[in-house]
Amino acid sequence: MALSLLVLTNFFQPADHALAYADALARALGARLVLLHVRRDSLLDPEHLSGRVDTLNQETINLALASLTQRLAAPATAEMAHGQMAEAVAAALARHQPALVVLGRRDTDNTPEELVSTAALDILRAAPQPMLVVPMGAAPTVPHRLLLALDAEPFSLGPHADLVRHLFSALPAALTVLHVAPDQGSAATGTAAAVEALERTGLALDLSGGLASRTLVHASPAGGILEVAATGEFDAVVLVARPRSFLGALFHRSVTAHVLLHSSLPVLVLPTA
Known part of the structure; x- marks a missing residue:
């Protein structure tokens, strides 16, 4: 391709x-x-x-x-x-x-x-x-360790799915699914649902670097994503952005907007179908 x-x-x-x-x-x-x-x-x-x-x-x-x-x-x-x-x-x-x-x-x-x-x-x-x-602070190097932040809802990338799968495969990339939960009670089930949602898309089929998952309990999803991104373990952040994340008057309150504006790592935004 x-x-x-x-x-x-x-x-x-x-x-x-x-x-x-x-x-x-x-x-x-x-x-x-x-x-x-x-x-x-x-x-x-x-x-x-x-x-x-x-x-x-x-x-x-x-x-x-x-x-x-x-x-x-x-x-x-x-x-x-x-x-x-x-x-x-x-x-x-x-x-x-x-x-x-x-x-x-x-x-x-x-x-x-x-x-x-x-x-x-x-x-x-x-x-x-x-x-x-x-x-500005991101070094111009090829990202191989991707932090993919997901909630527990199913998603589809529609016509972009094949291109994104090819991108992940060609890098090659190791993908870590991060689920930020509001409390400990929902953490494990939320992370399992996030990984299942990813697997249903087929995006993880050709990953040569492997797939891992991580759970963080944090009051703010965006704050939790930025906290993990700042650990130095990853090269880039991947966000799945639903239409509500970038449409309407409340855009600036969305997780997508906050991470885009404050991440020290490059952010790959994947809009859902």
Whole structure:
């Protein structure tokens, strides 16, 4: 299966860091990279107020994109789009059918979550797609030890299931299912249900690194995930995000949003069908 990774770039440091990470990942997977630069032309775009929208002219952008692709080890092409980020990414997804969208995450730890506006959150709302969000502190190395956080509910990845299974197999990855329970009484049954839910999807069929499970009793699911992720035992966090996790006014209160905004490890978000 030929894979491609769609990488968002804007010539700022978080995006450059994510591109280096995606390059290492693409080499390991035998995948190609598609770099997408979105010129956010609308003056109504809230990012204009933040100073995080580039004001480069067309010629400079073309030269910069050419320079980026030439420095990459994986085969790469670059393209540019105009307008709002989420709509531009949705159009690129339709054209390229990538396995993943890869983007960087700037430091938002000192900003209240309700005030944070990020491309990852916007894209998940507009075009749910497997997405890898890379924080600045993550080393650009291939992840092999994955922490998969699951609740006790069944899930399906729909049309993304085959691509994700191939991704896990090609890395190759060792998967640890983490179930965060509110109390000791529900911990064991919740973890067993989480592992069963994973096995029903078929995602664990070709894991050469093996499958393990872990249970943590914690008042906050997101806090528990971040606590285990910070132990140094894992290379990346995997979240299964149901539609309620990224739609609606309460998005910033979801586990997905909190882990995305605060994890020191790269976070792979898998939207359910």
